[in-house]
Amino acid sequence: MTWRRLRFVALMVALVMLVAGGAGGYLLTRSERKTSYRASCGNLYCIPSLKASSVVDALQGRGFTCASKPSGSECELRIGNTTYRSRVSNKNGLIYSYDNSVNSHSAGEASASTKAFLVWLAALPFSDDPVLIEEINGWLLPRLGGGADVKATIGGYNYSLTALDQQYLRLAVSVGSR
Protein backbone atom coordinates (compact mmCIF):
# COMPACT_ATOMS: atom_id res chain seq x y z
CA MET A 1 0.00 0.00 0.00
CA THR A 2 1.34 3.42 -0.90
CA TRP A 3 1.15 6.51 1.33
CA ARG A 4 -1.38 8.04 -1.03
CA ARG A 5 -3.64 5.03 -0.85
CA LEU A 6 -3.29 4.84 2.94
CA ARG A 7 -4.31 8.51 3.27
CA PHE A 8 -7.37 7.82 1.13
CA VAL A 9 -8.37 4.74 3.11
CA ALA A 10 -7.86 6.59 6.43
CA LEU A 11 -10.05 9.48 5.22
CA MET A 12 -12.79 7.11 4.13
CA VAL A 13 -12.65 5.32 7.47
CA ALA A 14 -12.87 8.66 9.29
CA LEU A 15 -15.87 9.72 7.21
CA VAL A 16 -17.70 6.43 7.78
CA MET A 17 -16.97 6.70 11.52
CA LEU A 18 -18.21 10.29 11.53
CA VAL A 19 -21.58 9.19 10.21
CA ALA A 20 -21.73 6.01 12.29
CA GLY A 21 -20.61 7.84 15.43
CA GLY A 22 -23.16 10.58 14.87
CA ALA A 23 -25.98 8.11 14.40
CA GLY A 24 -24.81 6.04 17.36
CA GLY A 25 -24.48 9.03 19.66
CA TYR A 26 -27.87 10.29 18.58
CA LEU A 27 -29.66 6.96 19.10
CA LEU A 28 -27.97 6.22 22.42
CA THR A 29 -28.76 9.63 23.86
CA ARG A 30 -32.27 9.52 22.46
CA SER A 31 -33.10 6.19 24.10
CA GLU A 32 -31.55 7.45 27.34
CA ARG A 33 -33.67 10.64 27.19
CA LYS A 34 -36.86 8.75 26.35
CA THR A 35 -36.75 6.87 29.62
CA SER A 36 -35.77 9.87 31.77
CA TYR A 37 -38.34 10.89 34.38
CA ARG A 38 -38.08 14.59 33.71
CA ALA A 39 -38.51 16.74 30.64
CA SER A 40 -37.05 20.16 29.92
CA CYS A 41 -39.40 23.11 29.91
CA GLY A 42 -37.62 26.39 29.39
CA ASN A 43 -35.07 26.74 32.17
CA LEU A 44 -36.88 24.21 34.40
CA TYR A 45 -37.57 20.49 34.66
CA CYS A 46 -41.13 19.25 34.17
CA ILE A 47 -43.22 16.09 34.25
CA PRO A 48 -42.84 14.63 30.72
CA SER A 49 -45.74 14.86 28.26
CA LEU A 50 -48.55 15.28 30.84
CA LYS A 51 -50.31 18.55 29.99
CA ALA A 52 -51.15 20.78 32.95
CA SER A 53 -54.46 21.55 31.27
CA SER A 54 -55.47 17.86 31.33
CA VAL A 55 -55.08 17.86 35.13
CA VAL A 56 -57.09 21.06 35.51
CA ASP A 57 -59.76 19.68 33.15
CA ALA A 58 -60.03 16.50 35.25
CA LEU A 59 -60.52 18.55 38.44
CA GLN A 60 -63.10 20.78 36.79
CA GLY A 61 -64.89 17.64 35.65
CA ARG A 62 -65.45 16.89 39.35
CA GLY A 63 -66.84 20.38 39.96
CA PHE A 64 -63.68 22.11 41.19
CA THR A 65 -63.59 25.85 40.58
CA CYS A 66 -60.30 26.81 38.93
CA ALA A 67 -58.70 30.23 38.50
CA SER A 68 -55.74 31.14 36.32
CA LYS A 69 -52.70 32.59 38.07
CA PRO A 70 -49.44 33.83 36.57
CA SER A 71 -47.65 30.55 37.36
CA GLY A 72 -50.53 28.18 36.69
CA SER A 73 -53.97 27.25 37.98
CA GLU A 74 -55.57 27.14 41.40
CA CYS A 75 -58.51 24.78 41.87
CA GLU A 76 -60.76 24.47 44.88
CA LEU A 77 -63.81 22.49 46.01
CA ARG A 78 -65.59 22.71 49.33
CA ILE A 79 -67.88 19.92 50.57
CA GLY A 80 -69.40 20.48 53.99
CA ASN A 81 -66.53 21.56 56.23
CA THR A 82 -63.83 20.13 54.00
CA THR A 83 -61.92 22.20 51.47
CA TYR A 84 -59.83 20.54 48.76
CA ARG A 85 -57.25 22.68 47.00
CA SER A 86 -54.78 22.07 44.21
CA ARG A 87 -52.30 24.53 42.70
CA VAL A 88 -50.67 23.36 39.48
CA SER A 89 -47.65 25.37 38.30
CA ASN A 90 -46.72 25.02 34.67
CA LYS A 91 -44.16 26.19 32.15
CA ASN A 92 -44.77 25.78 28.42
CA GLY A 93 -47.89 23.76 29.30
CA LEU A 94 -45.99 21.16 31.36
CA ILE A 95 -46.08 20.80 35.17
CA TYR A 96 -42.96 21.64 37.19
CA SER A 97 -44.57 21.52 40.62
CA TYR A 98 -47.94 21.16 42.25
CA ASP A 99 -49.19 21.76 45.75
CA ASN A 100 -52.34 20.27 47.24
CA SER A 101 -54.16 20.42 50.53
CA VAL A 102 -57.17 19.05 52.36
CA ASN A 103 -58.54 21.13 55.20
CA SER A 104 -61.12 18.95 56.94
CA HIS A 105 -61.68 20.60 60.33
CA SER A 106 -62.05 17.15 61.80
CA ALA A 107 -59.67 14.89 63.65
CA GLY A 108 -59.44 11.19 63.06
CA GLU A 109 -58.50 9.07 60.10
CA ALA A 110 -58.51 10.67 56.68
CA SER A 111 -61.82 10.17 54.85
CA ALA A 112 -62.13 8.02 51.74
CA SER A 113 -62.52 11.20 49.68
CA THR A 114 -59.35 12.70 51.12
CA LYS A 115 -57.41 9.53 50.37
CA ALA A 116 -58.80 9.31 46.83
CA PHE A 117 -57.86 12.97 46.24
CA LEU A 118 -54.27 12.73 47.48
CA VAL A 119 -53.60 9.30 45.96
CA TRP A 120 -54.67 10.57 42.55
CA LEU A 121 -52.47 13.65 42.81
CA ALA A 122 -49.47 11.71 44.07
CA ALA A 123 -49.69 9.40 41.05
CA LEU A 124 -49.80 12.22 38.46
CA PRO A 125 -46.22 11.77 37.20
CA PHE A 126 -46.61 7.98 37.04
CA SER A 127 -50.08 7.23 35.71
CA ASP A 128 -48.45 4.83 33.23
CA ASP A 129 -46.36 3.02 35.84
CA PRO A 130 -48.27 0.71 38.24
CA VAL A 131 -45.10 -0.27 40.12
CA LEU A 132 -44.24 3.32 41.06
CA ILE A 133 -47.89 4.05 41.89
CA GLU A 134 -47.84 1.17 44.35
CA GLU A 135 -44.61 2.47 45.84
CA ILE A 136 -45.97 5.96 46.34
CA ASN A 137 -49.25 4.72 47.82
CA GLY A 138 -47.26 2.55 50.22
CA TRP A 139 -45.41 5.67 51.33
CA LEU A 140 -48.38 8.07 51.38
CA LEU A 141 -51.37 6.20 52.85
CA PRO A 142 -49.89 5.14 56.21
CA ARG A 143 -48.71 8.71 56.79
CA LEU A 144 -52.11 10.39 56.28
CA GLY A 145 -53.01 9.41 59.85
CA GLY A 146 -51.06 12.45 60.91
CA GLY A 147 -48.36 13.07 63.45
CA ALA A 148 -45.39 14.02 61.30
CA ASP A 149 -44.16 16.06 58.36
CA VAL A 150 -42.23 13.84 55.96
CA LYS A 151 -40.29 14.09 52.72
CA ALA A 152 -39.33 11.45 50.19
CA THR A 153 -37.84 11.14 46.72
CA ILE A 154 -39.82 8.71 44.60
CA GLY A 155 -39.14 8.09 40.94
CA GLY A 156 -36.87 11.15 41.03
CA TYR A 157 -39.62 13.48 42.28
CA ASN A 158 -39.58 15.36 45.57
CA TYR A 159 -42.61 14.57 47.72
CA SER A 160 -43.34 16.59 50.82
CA LEU A 161 -46.27 15.69 53.08
CA THR A 162 -47.41 18.01 55.84
CA ALA A 163 -49.46 15.88 58.22
CA LEU A 164 -48.52 17.10 61.68
CA ASP A 165 -52.14 18.09 62.18
CA GLN A 166 -54.63 15.60 60.73
CA GLN A 167 -57.08 18.41 60.05
CA TYR A 168 -54.73 19.97 57.53
CA LEU A 169 -52.96 17.67 55.10
CA ARG A 170 -50.72 19.10 52.41
CA LEU A 171 -48.89 17.27 49.64
CA ALA A 172 -46.36 19.18 47.56
CA VAL A 173 -44.61 17.57 44.59
CA SER A 174 -41.80 19.07 42.52
CA VAL A 175 -39.58 17.81 39.73
CA GLY A 176 -36.45 19.59 40.91
CA SER A 177 -34.51 22.44 39.36
CA ARG A 178 -31.55 22.55 37.05
Place this chain on the structure above:
Amino acid sequence: MNPRKPGGAVTILLILGAVIVGGVLGGGPGAVAAYLTTQPDGPTAPPVMLPEFPDAARRYLPDLTVAGLADDWLEKANGYKCSPSDITTRRSQAKNLMSCTTTEAGLSSMDVDIEYDGDAQIQYVSVRCGHKPGSNYCKTLFAGLGDALFFRRRELAKQAAEWAGKNVDGDNINTSIGGVRLSVDLGSHSITAIPDA
Protein backbone atom coordinates in the same frame (compact mmCIF):
# COMPACT_ATOMS: atom_id res chain seq x y z
CA MET B 1 12.82 0.41 4.41
CA ASN B 2 11.24 2.10 1.46
CA PRO B 3 9.90 5.54 2.52
CA ARG B 4 7.38 5.34 -0.33
CA LYS B 5 5.58 2.57 1.49
CA PRO B 6 4.22 2.92 5.06
CA GLY B 7 4.97 0.10 7.47
CA GLY B 8 2.35 -2.22 8.99
CA ALA B 9 2.41 -0.54 12.40
CA VAL B 10 2.00 2.91 10.88
CA THR B 11 -0.92 1.71 8.77
CA ILE B 12 -2.71 0.24 11.75
CA LEU B 13 -2.09 3.37 13.89
CA LEU B 14 -3.32 5.69 11.18
CA ILE B 15 -6.53 3.69 10.57
CA LEU B 16 -7.13 3.48 14.31
CA GLY B 17 -6.63 7.26 14.57
CA ALA B 18 -9.16 7.79 11.77
CA VAL B 19 -11.67 5.57 13.59
CA ILE B 20 -11.30 7.50 16.87
CA VAL B 21 -11.30 11.01 15.38
CA GLY B 22 -14.28 10.24 13.12
CA GLY B 23 -16.20 8.59 15.92
CA VAL B 24 -15.66 11.40 18.41
CA LEU B 25 -16.41 14.18 15.93
CA GLY B 26 -19.60 12.39 14.86
CA GLY B 27 -20.76 11.03 18.20
CA GLY B 28 -20.54 14.31 20.15
CA PRO B 29 -22.81 16.39 17.89
CA GLY B 30 -25.12 13.38 17.43
CA ALA B 31 -25.60 13.08 21.18
CA VAL B 32 -26.15 16.84 21.58
CA ALA B 33 -28.70 16.86 18.75
CA ALA B 34 -30.62 14.01 20.37
CA TYR B 35 -30.51 15.69 23.78
CA LEU B 36 -31.90 18.94 22.42
CA THR B 37 -34.65 17.46 20.28
CA THR B 38 -35.89 14.50 22.36
CA GLN B 39 -38.35 14.82 25.26
CA PRO B 40 -38.85 11.81 27.52
CA ASP B 41 -41.95 9.65 27.26
CA GLY B 42 -44.34 10.33 30.12
CA PRO B 43 -47.97 9.83 30.99
CA THR B 44 -50.38 11.10 28.35
CA ALA B 45 -53.32 11.50 30.76
CA PRO B 46 -53.84 11.85 34.52
CA PRO B 47 -54.55 8.64 36.46
CA VAL B 48 -58.08 7.27 36.78
CA MET B 49 -60.02 8.78 39.67
CA LEU B 50 -61.50 6.53 42.34
CA PRO B 51 -65.30 6.78 42.84
CA GLU B 52 -64.66 8.43 46.24
CA PHE B 53 -62.74 11.31 44.60
CA PRO B 54 -64.29 14.61 45.79
CA ASP B 55 -67.21 15.61 43.61
CA ALA B 56 -69.25 18.80 43.67
CA ALA B 57 -72.41 16.66 43.46
CA ARG B 58 -71.75 15.67 47.08
CA ARG B 59 -71.86 19.29 48.28
CA TYR B 60 -75.57 18.83 48.99
CA LEU B 61 -77.42 16.92 51.69
CA PRO B 62 -78.67 13.77 49.96
CA ASP B 63 -82.36 13.25 49.18
CA LEU B 64 -83.45 16.44 50.90
CA THR B 65 -85.42 19.46 49.68
CA VAL B 66 -86.06 22.93 51.08
CA ALA B 67 -89.79 22.32 50.59
CA GLY B 68 -89.58 19.09 52.57
CA LEU B 69 -87.96 20.85 55.53
CA ALA B 70 -89.58 24.30 55.46
CA ASP B 71 -93.08 23.53 54.19
CA ASP B 72 -93.76 20.02 55.40
CA TRP B 73 -91.79 19.69 58.62
CA LEU B 74 -91.67 23.24 59.97
CA GLU B 75 -94.70 25.13 58.64
CA LYS B 76 -97.34 22.44 58.24
CA ALA B 77 -96.41 20.09 61.08
CA ASN B 78 -95.06 22.57 63.62
CA GLY B 79 -96.56 25.95 62.79
CA TYR B 80 -93.29 27.73 62.04
CA LYS B 81 -93.03 30.69 59.73
CA CYS B 82 -90.40 30.46 56.98
CA SER B 83 -89.15 33.16 54.63
CA PRO B 84 -86.09 33.80 52.45
CA SER B 85 -83.60 35.91 54.36
CA ASP B 86 -81.71 39.00 53.17
CA ILE B 87 -78.79 38.21 55.44
CA THR B 88 -75.72 37.62 53.27
CA THR B 89 -73.43 35.88 55.75
CA ARG B 90 -73.33 32.12 55.30
CA ARG B 91 -71.79 29.19 57.07
CA SER B 92 -71.54 27.40 53.71
CA GLN B 93 -70.98 28.59 50.13
CA ALA B 94 -74.70 28.41 49.32
CA LYS B 95 -76.42 31.26 47.48
CA ASN B 96 -79.70 31.37 49.43
CA LEU B 97 -80.83 31.36 53.02
CA MET B 98 -84.27 30.34 54.30
CA SER B 99 -84.99 31.31 57.90
CA CYS B 100 -87.74 29.68 59.90
CA THR B 101 -88.93 30.57 63.37
CA THR B 102 -91.66 29.44 65.70
CA THR B 103 -94.84 31.53 65.84
CA GLU B 104 -96.26 30.02 69.01
CA ALA B 105 -96.50 32.54 71.85
CA GLY B 106 -94.05 31.96 74.66
CA LEU B 107 -91.83 29.72 72.59
CA SER B 108 -89.35 32.29 71.43
CA SER B 109 -85.93 31.73 69.91
CA MET B 110 -86.36 28.43 68.19
CA ASP B 111 -84.88 29.05 64.76
CA VAL B 112 -84.01 26.96 61.75
CA ASP B 113 -81.65 28.20 59.01
CA ILE B 114 -81.44 26.41 55.68
CA GLU B 115 -78.62 27.38 53.28
CA TYR B 116 -79.22 26.19 49.73
CA ASP B 117 -78.62 26.76 46.03
CA GLY B 118 -81.76 25.13 44.56
CA ASP B 119 -84.68 23.33 46.18
CA ALA B 120 -82.88 19.97 46.21
CA GLN B 121 -79.47 21.58 46.85
CA ILE B 122 -79.17 22.14 50.59
CA GLN B 123 -75.64 22.71 51.88
CA TYR B 124 -76.28 23.44 55.51
CA VAL B 125 -79.09 23.23 58.07
CA SER B 126 -78.87 24.68 61.54
CA VAL B 127 -81.42 24.48 64.37
CA ARG B 128 -81.00 26.79 67.35
CA CYS B 129 -82.99 26.37 70.53
CA GLY B 130 -83.03 29.25 73.02
CA HIS B 131 -84.41 27.16 75.85
CA LYS B 132 -82.22 26.03 78.69
CA PRO B 133 -80.47 22.65 78.71
CA GLY B 134 -82.85 19.96 79.88
CA SER B 135 -85.77 21.55 78.03
CA ASN B 136 -88.01 19.10 76.24
CA TYR B 137 -88.69 21.72 73.55
CA CYS B 138 -85.10 21.49 72.41
CA LYS B 139 -85.05 17.71 72.62
CA THR B 140 -88.19 17.43 70.48
CA LEU B 141 -86.91 19.99 67.99
CA PHE B 142 -83.46 18.37 67.58
CA ALA B 143 -84.96 14.90 67.25
CA GLY B 144 -87.43 16.35 64.76
CA LEU B 145 -84.53 17.55 62.59
CA GLY B 146 -82.92 14.12 62.75
CA ASP B 147 -86.16 12.62 61.50
CA ALA B 148 -86.83 15.26 58.84
CA LEU B 149 -83.33 14.99 57.35
CA PHE B 150 -84.14 11.42 56.36
CA PHE B 151 -87.64 12.04 55.12
CA ARG B 152 -86.86 9.95 52.04
CA ARG B 153 -84.54 7.48 53.74
CA ARG B 154 -86.73 6.23 56.56
CA GLU B 155 -84.38 3.43 57.53
CA LEU B 156 -81.97 6.09 58.88
CA ALA B 157 -84.54 8.49 60.38
CA LYS B 158 -84.95 6.65 63.67
CA GLN B 159 -81.20 6.45 64.25
CA ALA B 160 -80.72 10.17 63.52
CA ALA B 161 -83.68 11.25 65.67
CA GLU B 162 -82.48 9.14 68.57
CA TRP B 163 -78.93 10.49 68.36
CA ALA B 164 -80.13 14.10 68.18
CA GLY B 165 -82.59 13.67 71.08
CA LYS B 166 -80.09 11.88 73.28
CA ASN B 167 -77.32 14.41 72.65
CA VAL B 168 -79.47 17.54 72.72
CA ASP B 169 -77.42 19.00 75.56
CA GLY B 170 -74.10 17.58 74.42
CA ASP B 171 -71.20 19.90 73.80
CA ASN B 172 -69.14 19.88 70.63
CA ILE B 173 -69.96 16.33 69.62
CA ASN B 174 -70.76 14.97 66.20
CA THR B 175 -71.64 11.85 64.28
CA SER B 176 -72.01 10.75 60.68
CA ILE B 177 -75.22 9.08 59.53
CA GLY B 178 -75.93 8.24 55.90
CA GLY B 179 -73.44 10.78 54.53
CA VAL B 180 -74.70 13.54 56.84
CA ARG B 181 -72.52 15.04 59.55
CA LEU B 182 -74.61 16.02 62.61
CA SER B 183 -72.96 18.31 65.19
CA VAL B 184 -74.32 19.59 68.50
CA ASP B 185 -72.88 22.65 70.19
CA LEU B 186 -74.02 23.67 73.65
CA GLY B 187 -72.67 27.23 73.51
CA SER B 188 -75.17 28.23 70.83
CA HIS B 189 -77.41 25.30 71.76
CA SER B 190 -77.65 24.27 68.17
CA ILE B 191 -77.53 21.22 65.96
CA THR B 192 -76.18 21.48 62.43
CA ALA B 193 -76.29 19.13 59.44
CA ILE B 194 -73.78 19.26 56.57
CA PRO B 195 -72.69 16.74 53.96
CA ASP B 196 -69.98 14.44 55.24
CA ALA B 197 -67.03 14.75 52.89
